Amino acid sequence: MTTIVPPATSSKALLSSNQSADDDDDAPYTRKNPLRYAISAREYELLRQYLVTRSSSRQIRPSPLEKTSSNPSFDSDSTSSDNDGPEHNASTIRLSTRVFLTSYAGLTLYDALLTLIRRNNVSTASPATSRRPFYRSPNFKLSLSLSSILLFHRLLRRFFTRLRTSLLSNDAVSFRRRNPLTSNILTSTLTPAVGASLSGLLLGLSAADQTRLTITIYALTRSLEFLYNYLDIREYTSGQPSWLGSWLLMPLATGQLLHAFVFDRDCFPETYGSFILKRSPQYIQTRPLDYPPQLPWPSTFDIVDSLGRVSALRWPAFISPVLIPKAVNPVAGMGPLTDGAHPGIKLLSCAILHPSDTSCGKVYVKYFLEAFPAMAKFFTAIYAVFALPRWRSFVENPLGQLNKLAARVLRTSLFLTSAIGTAWGSICMLQRLLPGSSLPTQRWFLSGFLAGLWAWLERKDGRGQFLYSARMSLDSLWKVGRKRGWWKGVRGGDVVLFAASLALVNMVYEREPRAVDSGLLRKTLGSLRGEGWVDRTAEAKARGADEKGEKAE
Numbered sequence: 001m002t003t004i005v006p007p008a009t010s011s012k013a014l015l016s017s018n019q020s021a022d023d024d025d026d027a028p029y030t031r032k033n034p035l036r037y038a039i040s041a042r043e044y045e046l047l048r049q050y051l052v053t054r055s056s057s058r059q060i061r062p063s064p065l066e067k068t069s070s071n072p073s074f075d076s077d078s079t080s081s082d083n084d085g086p087e088h089n090a091s092t093i094r095l096s097t098r099v100f101l102t103s104y105a106g107l108t109l110y111d112a113l114l115t116l117i118r119r120n121n122v123s124t125a126s127p128a129t130s131r132r133p134f135y136r137s138p139n140f141k142l143s144l145s146l147s148s149i150l151l152f153h154r155l156l157r158r159f160f161t162r163l164r165t166s167l168l169s170n171d172a173v174s175f176r177r178r179n180p181l182t183s184n185i186l187t188s189t190l191t192p193a194v195g196a197s198l199s200g201l202l203l204g205l206s207a208a209d210q211t212r213l214t215i216t217i218y219a220l221t222r223s224l225e226f227l228y229n230y231l232d233i234r235e236y237t238s239g240q241p242s243w244l245g246s247w248l249l250m251p252l253a254t255g256q257l258l259h260a261f262v263f264d265r266d267c268f269p270e271t272y273g274s275f276i277l278k279r280s281p282q283y284i285q286t287r288p289l290d291y292p293p294q295l296p297w298p299s300t301f302d303i304v305d306s307l308g309r310v311s312a313l314r315w316p317a318f319i320s321p322v323l324i325p326k327a328v329n330p331v332a333g334m335g336p337l338t339d340g341a342h343p344g345i346k347l348l349s350c351a352i353l354h355p356s357d358t359s360c361g362k363v364y365v366k367y368f369l370e371a372f373p374a375m376a377k378f379f380t381a382i383y384a385v386f387a388l389p390r391w392r393s394f395v396e397n398p399l400g401q402l403n404k405l406a407a408r409v410l411r412t413s414l415f416l417t418s419a420i421g422t423a424w425g426s427i428c429m430l431q432r433l434l435p436g437s438s439l440p441t442q443r444w445f446l447s448g449f450l451a452g453l454w455a456w457l458e459r460k461d462g463r464g465q466f467l468y469s470a471r472m473s474l475d476s477l478w479k480v481g482r483k484r485g486w487w488k489g490v491r492g493g494d495v496v497l498f499a500a501s502l503a504l505v506n507m508v509y510e511r512e513p514r515a516v517d518s519g520l521l522r523k524t525l526g527s528l529r530g531e532g533w534v535d536r537t538a539e540a541k542a543r544g545a546d547e548k549g550e551k552a553e
Contacts, residue, residue, distance in 0.1 A: 037097070088530065092154045095527070100147035109140035138207040145205040154530045157196035164191055172394040188252065193506035196529070200499030204492055213478075216494040217471050219501035222521075223465065226508045230515035248460040249466045251452030253473035258448030260425055260476045262308045263441065265301070268478035269472050276420055277304075279375060282367035283353045283424040285337055297336050306331045306425070310349050315436035318348040347431055353365060353424065360428035367421045374411040383409055408461060415457045423451035513537045 039047070128546075134140055166172060167187050176183040185191065206212050225246075231237050260268045277284055277300045284304075287297040298306070309331050310316070319327040320343040329338055334352055341355035354363040383405055387394070394401045426447040434443065455466060481487045508515045510526050513536040516522050526534045 014178035037093050038089075038116060040091070040094065048268035048485050057391070086155075088158065092151060092530070096147045096151040098148055100143050103146055105149075107143065121348055134319075138209060138211070138292040142206040142211060148202040148205060150201045150528060152202060153196045153528045157192045157529055160186075160192040160195035164188075181190055190507050190510060193510045194503050197499055197503035197506050200502040203498050204495040208494075213475065213494055214471075216498045217474050218223065219498050220507070221467055221471050221474070223501040223504040225463075226505055226515045226517075229517055230508045231514050233512055233515055245459055246455065247461045248467045249470045250455035251449045252365050254419065254423070254452035254468040254472045254479055255445040255448035257469070258446045258451070259442075260480055262304060262311070264476075264480045265304075266484060267475065267476050272472055275422075279371055279417075280367070281370055282363050284351075285355065290334075295336070296333075298333055302333055303337075305336050306352055307349060310352070313443050314440045315431055316348050316352045317347050320345070320351075347428070349431065350428055351489055353427070359435060364421055364425040368417060369422070371421065372413060372417045375417045376409060379409045379412050381411075398410060411457050412462070412465075413460070415454050418454040418457075418520055419451040423447055426450050432479070513540075 013116065013413070021217065035044070067478040152366050164187050167176065167183060167535055172183075178185075203212060203215065226238075255273065257268065261273055261549050265273070284300050286300075290296060313330055316330055318338070318341070320341060321329075321339050322341075324342045329335060331338075331352070337355050338348070338351045342358050344358040345351045347356070350358075350360060354360070357363050357366075385403075387405060390401075427443075430443050430447065439446065455462060505516070509522070513522060515526065516537075519535050519538065520538060522535045526532060526536065
């Protein structure tokens with residue numbers, strides 16, 4: 001009888017076969033498992049370690065991701081555009097999904113809080129809005145738009161980067177010779193940045209409402225700011241006068257906003273107007289405490305509207321009902337203010353703004369003494385909150401940091417108090433300098449311009465305030481122009497403008513990352529480009545410090 005003896009199998013071959021079997025078992029997770037699109041390898045490992053510590057049984061099989069942990073492109077969402085396709089796509093889809101879910105949840109929660117706060121307001125929500133499907137809501141569309149911009153920005157940048165690399169290779173020499181213009185465009189260092197910005201057109205997925213317009217204006221102003229920073233870093237602006245700066249935006253913005261506030265309040269930002277009116281105690285007369293409740297009293301907006309009618313009437317003189325009882329008030333509804341106004345007041349606008357005092361200068365001084373302390377308290381609280389993230393610097397140098405904080409509060413309070421007071425006080429001043437028929441309505445812009453000149457006090461640290469006012473002014477000016485027929489809107493024009501602004505930001509960031517003067521925005525751009533949540537400027541500074549240290553050693 002013949003016995004068949006199997007060939008001897010070495011322990012090395014057996015170990016190799018077992019290892020191959022393990023790899024086959026683990027391969028589906030790293031290559032095909034949909035879990036890759038939900039969590040990254042690093043997050044999976046942290047979750048596994050947490051479960052190990054909480055589990056009573058420690059006999060858990062080693063993670064299949066430990067074998068891929070040496071690949072930095074798979075460890076987190078910080079994948080770069082040069083990574084291999086599957087892992088780059090998984091990270092991109094994973095991050096885009098998270099942006100969608102986070103933004104949609106945040107916007108929904110914000111709307112719920114507003115509804116809860118304003119639950120007694122009839123205009124908060126209509127039955128038609130409550131029955132609307134969720135996928136038609138503005139929050140859903142905006143979240144879908146933001147996540148799609150991120151997704152396609154990464155994919156388009158990776159596509160144009162690979163296309164540029166391919167066209168620069170030796171295999172594409174004949175193509176470059178036949179198509180020199182196309183080759184020069186596609187092989188430019190800015191091509192991936194501009195090509196990726198086409199994703200900005202996906203802002204059109206969101207509803208065409210105020211939010212989309214605000215996003216577009218913000219992107220436009222920030223892109224122009226970064227362009228100016230780039231020119232400044234490259235010393236293209238070295239010959240400009242010392243007084244030239246962003247503070248000059250404030251007079252133009254304030255002039256336009258004050259004019260819109262009086263004549264086109266439906267095109268004026270409501271929060272901006274509320275801030276001004278609440279801090280104008282000497283010029284906007286409130287109902288006295290001893291005034292009979294059954295008698296009418298003009299509201300703050302009624303007073304502002306009456307000033308607009310006064311300017312349309314070419315600033316008439318004030319005829320006191322005390323001296324001439326049969327005198328007719330040309331502005332209806334202002335009787336509670338003008339009927340008891342001081343007889344020595346000569347101008348109707350003065351009788352409306354400060355009916356109990358004949359001296360405009362004295363009223364301005366009273367306003368400043370009353371408004372400045374309240375303004376200082378307000379900004380002390382605001383700047384103290386913003387200073388909390390820098391609490392370590394206060395611990396290291398408390399006196400110096402407190403002096404900086406106090407100086408910033410005083411400058412901002414002085415600037416805004418003087419600006420608001422000048423906006424009201426210059427109404428009286430211009431009536432004494434100009435005849436009533438000279439620029440009767442346009443002088444409101446001049447009053448706002450004079451008020452904005454106080455921005456000189458904050459010219460070094462107030463760029464954020466100036467740009468905020470400029471954005472409010474652009475939004476208001478656009479609406480006023482459409483209302484009065486100065487221009488017509490183009491359908492989707494805001495989306496195209498947003499894509500162009502994104503392209504400008506990408507080009508500036510590609511050439512000079514330092515021009516983007518916000519660490520948060522630099523990290524956001526790094527994530528959009530597929531480089532991860534990194535700050536290229538901070539990394540460059542760290543590398544420079546390390547190189548200096550090595551040379552010193």
